[in-house]
Amino acid sequence: MESFDQLLGRVRQCTICEAELPYPPRPVVQASESSRILVVGQAPxxxxxxxxxxxxxxxxxxLRTWMNIDRETFYDPQRLAILPMGFCYPGTGKSGDLPPRPECAPAWRETLLSRLPNIRLTLVIGQYAQAYHLSGARQSVSQRVAQWQDFWPDVVPLPHPSPRNNLWLRRHPWFEADVVPAIQTRVAEILAES
Structure with missing residues (x-):
């Protein structure tokens, strides 16, 4: 079996959707077999x-504020894995970035996830990540986030932390009042164990 570093090297050299990208492929991932927290976003x-x-x-x-961690901790792959649904920037559409490229998850996701045995918490950000990682009936991001306790303590569905979501956050004050403190406590517990 190839080493985890070899696997990451192959991921970072991936060009399967090159013809569909606005720029040359640049897969952006962060992970280690010892990572304890997994952040699943949309795409860079x-x-x-x-x-x-x-x-x-x-x-x-x-996102780092929601987790109550600094950049050094966030960018430490021994503690935190970051595997978006699409590893490359997909380009911009009419109302923001385009969705993650559909080739990426089938090519890499299960192989990478199977090599992360120590994940204790998965933060699942936005509709594409939630559609993949959270089974069940089709729901909106707001519905899934409102039902966050159904997935607790191993998984937390999150809205996207983009400034574009400021209106959502104002309309759902319970998120920062209830969910964020729970995430901060859980993240602190997990990081204290490592």
Whole structure:
């Protein structure tokens, strides 16, 4: 069996959807077999594509606040894996970034997840990640997030932390009042164990 580093090397060299991308492929992932928290997002944005660092944008700032961790902890693959549904920036559409490319998850997702045996908490961000990771009836992101306790303590569905979601956060004050403190406590417990 190939080493985990070899697997990540193959992922980072992936070009399966190259013809569909606005820029050359640049798969952005972070993981280690010792990772204890998994962040599942949608796909890298343009800034992330440019820097190669996941959640290196205002969305990441908010996500780290929700988790109550600093950048050093967030970018430590021994603690935290970041595997978006699409590993490359898909481009921009009329109302924001395009959806993750559909080729990525079938090609890599199960292979990578099977090599992360120590995950204790999975944060599932947005509709594409939730559709893949959370089984059951088709629901909106708002419905899934409202039912977060159904998945607790191993999985937490989240809205996207993008500044574009400020209106959603204002309309759902219970999220930052109830869910965020629970996430912060759980993250602190898991990181204290490692």
């Amino acid at each position: 944005g343009r800034r992330v594509h440019e820097t190669g660092l996941p959640f290196n944008d205002p969305s990441g700032d908010r």
